[in-house]
Each structure stands twice: as C-alpha cells, then as structure tokens.
Amino acid sequence: MKPLEGLKVLDLTRVLAGPFCGMVLADLGADVFKVESPKGDDARGNGPFANGESTYFMSLNRGKRSIILDFKNEKHKKVFLDMVKQADVLIENYRPGTMEKLELGYENVLKKVNPRLIYCAISGFGQTGPYRTRAAYDIIVQAMSGIMSVTGAKGGEPTRIGSSIGDITAGLYGVISIEAAMAAREKTGKGQYIDIGMLDCLVSVLENAIVRYFSTGVSPAPLGNRHPVATPFDAFNTKKGKVVIGIQNNSLWERFCKVIDAEDLFKDERFKDNALRTDNVDALKELLEEKLAVKTSDEWIVPLLEAGIPCGPINDMEAVINDPQIVARKMIIELKGHPIAGDMKFAGNPINFSETKCVVEKPAPALGQHTEEILAAFGIAEADYK
C-alpha cells in the first residue's frame, strides 16, 4: 500500500508548479487525473523531444492518467462536475479569476457540488494583493523574491538559480497544504480552499537573508560560494577540478592543515581562529589553492574524507547520474512503456518509507490516453462525453 492510495486528485495544472505538485501526490500513491484541454498542457510543446513527445512534460507528469475535457463544451463541463463530485482534491495553476470565468469557481460552484473537496490554487503572486493578476514565470518570481540578489559571484551580478525553484518550491508547499487539509478533513468532514503564491514560497525559503537584513539593516549581496561567517568554507581550485570544503571549528582546521601539508598556515597568526580566518579570507583562499594545486579534486577527496573533513566534488549532471550514492539510493529511475516515447530515465522520488513504499512505475500519459478509462472509473457513460 502507498500512503495516499485511494485519494482522487483532479490535476488541471499546466507547465511546472502545479504539475510538480500533482506528480509528488502521484508518487505518494494518489490517483491523479490530468485534465487537459484538447490542445493539452502547454508544456507538451517544450523540448527536448523524444519521438515528438516532450521530455519536459514527461518529467513532471509521471504516474498520472490523462483525460481531454474542453471547458467550452457544455457536455464536458457536466462530465467535469461529475468528476468533482467524486474527487478529494483539485489542483489548478491558472491566473486568478480564470476558473470563475469558466463558471467553475470554488466558492460559487465546486464547493456546492462537493463540500469535501480540497481545492488548491497555485499562482505566481497569490489570489490577493495588487499583483494578483500579473503573469509570472520562474525568472520573474526569482528576481522579485530576492533570491537572485543573494546568488552570484562576489561583487558580481544577481544570478538566477539554474533550476526552476520558484515553481518547484510552490509545488512542494502545495503538497504540504493539501495533506494538511486532508488531516483537517478527517476531523471536520469538510474541504477548503488553499491559496499558494510562488513569490510567497520563495520568500519563506529566504528566511535567513531576511533575518540578516533586519539584524544589520543591510541587504545581503552575492558572496560567491563562500560561507558568510565560517572559513574555510568555499569551493577551491585544485590541479584538476574544484573541491568544496566546509570547516567550522579549529580541530577540523588543524586536521585539514595536516592532510594538505599546510602546517605553516596552521601556525600563521592571521588564521589562528575562525574569526581571523574570516577576516583574512582572500589571503587564505589564495594560499590554500597553492597547496591544493598539487593534486586533482578526486585525489584530494579521498584523504580529506578519511580525516573526517566535510568535502565533495562539484558534479555536473553526468557525474551526478553516475555517482555511487545516487545509484545506491535509486534516485535515477527508468519508466518503461510510454506509448510514443518508449522507455525513459528521470529523477526519482526522494521519499523513503519503511512500510508504505513508493516505487514509481508508470510513465507520463500521452494526451488524452486514458479518457475512456477515466470516464469508466467515474461511472460516466461515453454518450455523456461524445
């Protein structure tokens, strides 16, 4: 048994934040029905493609089944309301107001059809406030949240995170809020409306930058890869490649100096304790990189780990996929049997349960692949659809 087995989720979402939310629910065992317009989720147009199928889409919609519903078609709208009647959860990430325009708003329609429904709306800026109707992409929310302002080379430009964490963080908070609403429903018997904004979610993730601002009155700036108050705690060049090293106290500093043959630095008054090392961080980095230049990154990591120094390589995606830990943790999974794209590899599910195991097995659906099967599952006659 999977933990969310039996949970019926209507997934009306497109592109990224919403689909990621639905995917995690599917990974946890929920039955996720991807409700798509006749054109399909916009992400089906995003490359790269495998036999013409979007790998972008397939990565975010595994384990779901797809039904085509055209909300301009009154028959389909009725089918949809029949599905809502039997559903536990609905997720959408339209711009605020869209469901109301379709006459499918929560307050006036869906709640009346099914008071147990948990309705989760994910949007760029949330359902309230002056920006609520603005379009948001990940880069815009990253920029406006402040996360770009603290990311980048020291003294350099604000930098976008190379993964769409504006969307994904909102997707994760979506799952958290839906499950919490399920726990509340166990007690009250009632569903409710959930409003998640991508901008809010990124601000919550910036908790430390915010307290630093309030403590100092100064907005934190990009620091490169180094730690603001622990030294050495940074990425360093070696003979070949880089190594990240994290040292937070003097006993680790002593051991580290022994391993890299830097007794002179250990005795140096400028580097005697963490505060002094942080004051003299630039000089120290230069001297450490001289010491580290005699071996490659891989050659350093072995003796550093043996001495208990927290360290690691900076992996590219090829190295990640082949990393023995990632392989042992089964974090790259192969999903077999997509009707068009065939067998494909994806990032796996990072949640490991002892009892309710969650092996991901089903690939993403082709557009409308399960329309008849889903109608049957909801006891809706095909004549009511066609």
Next chain:
Amino acid sequence: MKPLEGLKVLDLTRVLAGPFCGMVLADLGADVFKVESPKGDDARGNGPFANGESTYFMSLNRGKRSIILDFKNEKHKKVFLDMVKQADVLIENYRPGTMEKLELGYENVLKKVNPRLIYCAISGFGQTGPYRTRAAYDIIVQAMSGIMSVTGAKGGEPTRIGSSIGDITAGLYGVISIEAAMAAREKTGKGQYIDIGMLDCLVSVLENAIVRYFSTGVSPAPLGNRHPVATPFDAFNTKKGKVVIGIQNNSLWERFCKVIDAEDLFKDERFKDNALRTDNVDALKELLEEKLAVKTSDEWIVPLLEAGIPCGPINDMEAVINDPQIVARKMIIELKGHPIAGDMKFAGNPINFSETKCVVEKPAPALGQHTEEILAAFGIAEADYK
C-alpha cells in the same frame, strides 16, 4: 482550528533541515516540542544576535516549545521514552547511527515503545549507500547534486545558491512525508520510519536538467539568467537597475517592441521568431539594452505591465520586505514577546487556508524555556526529571 492541531511532535533536530521541517509543522498547528541537549541546538551559536539570542535560530524555531534533555542522564532518557509513548511524530537530523548509539534507535527501541510513532530521519546522504556516514553541509550537497553546475554566469564558475536550499528542500520533503505517513496511519493504525536525504531531494528538484542530459548526452552548464529556448527571456540593464522580462511568443514580442520603441528590431529578419531570436541572442541583448537605456527599471515596469508583458525588478532584501505585494500577503511577520530578544520580524508562512487559518504567533523558545510546562503536559513528575 489549525489543520495539524493536536499533533504531538518531538523535534530533536539541529541547525537547519530538521528545524525547518519542525517549523512548518508548527506553523500548521502541530504542538512541536524542541528536545535540546544542555548546550542547546548548535544553531544557537550562529549570528547575527539580538540581545545575545541567535536570530538564525529564532528564524527556524518559531512556535516551538523547548525542553532540555541530556541523553547521557538515565533519568532524562526515561523521561524521553515517556514522551515518545505519547507522541505522534519524531524528527531528527543526526548522522545515521547516532540514535542507535544512544540506545534510542527506531527499530529496536522506539517502535516497541510506540508502534504509532512516525519517525522521520533527515540526513545529508540518507540512511543507506556508501556516503551514509559522511558529514554534509548545504554547500557540499549543493555541489554534489549538480545544482551549482547549472547556476552562474554564462561560461562562468559553478555558483552556490545564496539560500540553503539543500537543507530547506529536505525540510519540505520531510513535512510531505510525515503528513503522508499520517494519512497511511489513519488506515493502518501504524507508524513507520522515513528516510530523507538532502542530496536526493536536490536531485529531485533538478528534474529538468536531468532529462536534458539524457536527451542530449551533454551536461547543462550555467547559462547566466537567460532561458535556454525562449528569447528575450533574461535580466536586462536599464538606465538605472535591471529588469527581468519573459517573452515566449511572437504576439508578446510585437507588443514589447511597441512599448520600448523598437519597431526596427521587430522588423529585423534576425529576430523574426523565437528560434531566430534564440540563435541571435547575444546581438539581440545588446540592441535591447540600448533601447532600455533611456529609462530606469521602475520607469519601464509600468508601461510593460500595462501592455501585459511579464516582467519585474530584481529586488534586494530591503525592496522585498517593502514590496506592496509582500506586505499585502503578510509575508513578513512580527513575533512578539521573546523572553530575551523581544519583538522580532521574520519571513511568514506561505500557506493560506480558507478554513483552518494558520497565523503564526509564538516566537522561538529560549533554551529549556518550557521544560516544566512540557513535563506537566506529558504528565511527568518533576522528581522524575531532576
């Protein structure tokens, strides 16, 4: 009523990933008991400080109550087991094996004391695999996950994200898994063990970089702020400050060119469609920045938004905190009455429920502040503790 009201959580966590998980549970209404050693959570030593109290700690532990338990003291161990008997959830982020060394392992001890207990272990690399005993800090997991390899200036160095998202993503997956295990327990009556690794969680967030690698055979590299396949979709310099703009189709491109007085670029054959604009991205950026140089970022955003062009400023933390949307969404909260630090401001809770509202009210605890109160809540005599 809050959604997780009545849920008893023992929070044995330190520093960041685990405390963030416990904080979200507390925000959702759980009763979170922070179990601290006599020295307290290591994060209590992290600056900046307010009246000697760590703002770093206070940002991650709001709404919790603190009890001091010394696991080397047999009386305290017995108190702890009494608490486990009555708890719903336990969270810890020790290195794997630590709880077993304390003779408080899940399988041999805690599960027997309370079969309904949901036990969530968060660690750097997870409880299995060759790296399981390695120490991990956020920077090490960011480096090894590949997220640094896709973040940074174009052609530049791999860059750490300026927020500890290696920790925070694991904290969010911790909440998701605990709530899912609660749903399973509603059916089975049994708790279980959950194993969350920070490295796994960041790999899951890199889903798109992974499919791109498998599709092309090439590891994605830092791209700066621009979108890999949509153009213009980037951060641009203006007369003063930068603006991020996201344009994904030709009708937006046409409207954009009108607003910025760039009919010549709209007619230019090199920029006729998205594919051509992406091929000629460097030339286009230079020409666009010439056009944008006549006004400031703030002056551009008004007419761009009026024309429906997705855009926004790159905010620093000061701008974020004062942003009208962030203010309207109450994403900066003031928590009053910390016994030592007084009133303080923090990032708020991004989850908005229509029924089970979650206003955050209680500040973080001072070390051991609620020891007596917690003993009483669990019906444990003070004589059994002292």
